[in-house]
Amino acid sequence: MEFQLSVPVIPSDNKIDFSDKLCFLGSCFSAEIGERSVNQGMDSISNPFGTIFHPIPLARLLNNSILGNQRSELLVHNKRVYDWDSAHVFFSSTKEAHQLKIKEHQNLIKDQLKGSSWMFVTFGTAMGYRHKSSNFIVSNCHKQNQSLFDKELISIDEMYDHWEEFLKNLFQFNPSINVVFTVSPVRHVKDGLINNNQSKSRLFLLIDKLKENFPVTYFPAYEILIDALRDYRFYKRDLVHPNEQAIDFVWSHFIKSYYSDSNTQLLKRITKLKAAESHQEITGDPIEVEKLKNWIKTEKNKLKKEIGGSINL
Structure with a gap:
């Protein structure tokens, strides 16, 4: 008798070599796996602009990075300069310094996506905050008045349009790059469990649509934690984020999939x-x-x- 569902390892056709460059982006789950990669001595970067949960600002940030665009709108809060495409931990003391910081981190991403490289993207939520006056989805509200934003469950088509544009540019920039998508198993309980499930379902459908039209693949991080490790002993005290034991399990699955x-x-x-x-x-x-x-x-x-x-x- 079995008491646990198993998620089969699907070996990747391409394998990560120690000379490859790895770029982990998106939800905090991507940061966890990215940190393991760095600790193993790989040439890896993880979320240089901070943790970004929503697909649209992430696609916009990546597109600007490979095209060399600095279109981010800046704002000042408590004497710190932020921008709408980055996480709240990404700030500067002046607008000039922040523009320079954005450019440096864009170049870091662009260099990491050149040559023999891998981009691992973890989507966290389809629930977004639309800046009313600018009409775009922000990566972070930066503790601004909530009246400036509309909270929306963003459509698959709108998210797809942004990723379609970026992936076309990416594969023109580097035709040989390996792109792998995942969905974060971290539940966004502040949105409510029903809204969280609706949000996650849109992310799965978004990735499925991207797989139909681009040479990209999927890693089942969500299924490993939610289905194979469906017990709260694999979570931290908040009952939402995976603990070290769970991350170890996903990491072992990751190695079996992508390493010879x-x-x-x-x-x-x-x-x-x-x-x-x-x-x-x-x-x-x-x-x-x-x-x-x-x-x-x-x-x-x-x-x-x-x-x-x-x-x-």
Whole structure:
């Protein structure tokens, strides 16, 4: 008798190599997997403009990055400068500094999407806030008066139009890029569970429509957590965000999907190396401390030699 549904691993036709560049964008779930990738020494960036939950401002931000456009409208709040395309943690002290910061981060994304690269996008919600006077969906309201916005469940067609424009530009910019979509398993309970489910369903249909028209794929992060790990012991105290155990499980699924067997073995050695580096020798035995240091140095050199200069250890 089985007491757990399983989500089958669907191996990707293309595999991540240690020389590839990875870009993780979107919901905070993307940030979690992106952080694991960085910790494994991969050439990765994760949400340089902060966590962006809605597909439309994310598509707009990405499109501006590869085209080199600086069209973001700025606003000042509590002596800090923000823009409508970035998260609340992304701010500057002056408008000039913020424009420069936007340009630097746009270039960071553009460089990361060149050559042999992967873009992992996690959609969080289809519920958006439309700025009334400008008539566009913002990434964050930046604690402005709510009378400035209309809260809407955005249509699939409107979201698709923005992503269609961006993906056409992206594949013209880099025809060989690998694009993978996911839906965040984090429930937006402030919108209510019914509205959350309606929102998530639109994200699934949006991705399905994108898959029909572009060479993009889907990773079942949502299904792994909601269906395979359908128990609150896999969540943090807020009962919404996945805990470390759940993220470990999704990460293992991610590795099986996107890494070859040989690179998976290398990842295991990197994990062991990182654990050794963070180990504290409680006995204080100088012989054991020296043995550990020597092993770390030797293993690091071996890995760099086997993998090449692209690994960041």
